[in-house]
Amino acid sequence: MGRVLSIVTTFLKIEDSSSWYGDVYLTLYGQLSKPAAMATDAPRPTSQRPNSPHLTVYRWSWPMAASIAHRASGVLLVGFVPFYLWLLHAMVGSQAGYDYSYLVLHSAFGRLLLWLVGSALIYHFCNGIRFLLLDAGVGEQRETMIAVARWPIYATGAGALLLAIALL
Numbered sequence: 001m002g003r004v005l006s007i008v009t010t011f012l013k014i015e016d017s018s019s020w021y022g023d024v025y026l027t028l029y030g031q032l033s034k035p036a037a038m039a040t041d042a043p044r045p046t047s048q049r050p051n052s053p054h055l056t057v058y059r060w061s062w063p064m065a066a067s068i069a070h071r072a073s074g075v076l077l078v079g080f081v082p083f084y085l086w087l088l089h090a091m092v093g094s095q096a097g098y099d100y101s102y103l104v105l106h107s108a109f110g111r112l113l114l115w116l117v118g119s120a121l122i123y124h125f126c127n128g129i130r131f132l133l134l135d136a137g138v139g140e141q142r143e144t145m146i147a148v149a150r151w152p153i154y155a156t157g158a159g160a161l162l163l164a165i166a167l168l
């Protein structure tokens, strides 16, 4: 909220306090930009904790790996969409286009791509269900979360193996 206000006032050029609206801005922004617990002028306590994204300082855990893999698989799936649309377009356009997309899909590159994206989809689906259950409040206990976070990874391992056999 404070940031939105800051952008609006910068745009309207009312951030100086030489006018009545400048005073209103400073009062409002000063309050909005401070967390309630720190709404004083006392110096902020210094913290030795690292700021994000210093990934290397964290100890790896299953939930962390599962979460990173969910984002990576989501990005891969989105990246595949243009290629998928191109394939569909080529397939229904003409006989030559169909033959060409058939060749691409059955080449080593096409099979590898299908395997990668297929595995990403299996993982994203399984872990997505886990995330949705967590959002619904199911399995939020620390031990349960740590134990269950590895299930989608195992399921993807099995699914990726079956997919590789099917694509060979």
Ligand code: HEM
Pocket (backbone or CB within 6 Å): 070, 071, 073, 074, 075, 077, 078, 081, 121, 124, 125, 128, 129, 131, 132
């Ligand atoms: C197959 C069923 C799917 C399920 C159940 C599912 C579920 C989810 C869930 C629950 C999230 C939010 C994760 C969070 O809370 O951080 C998410 C994020 C995302 N999904 Fe899906 N999804 C599915 C399919 C797809 C597909 C087909 C694509 C792409 C074409 C996709 C792309 C993404 C992306 C890019 C994100 C954001 C990742 C991030 O920023 O961390 N998803 N998905």
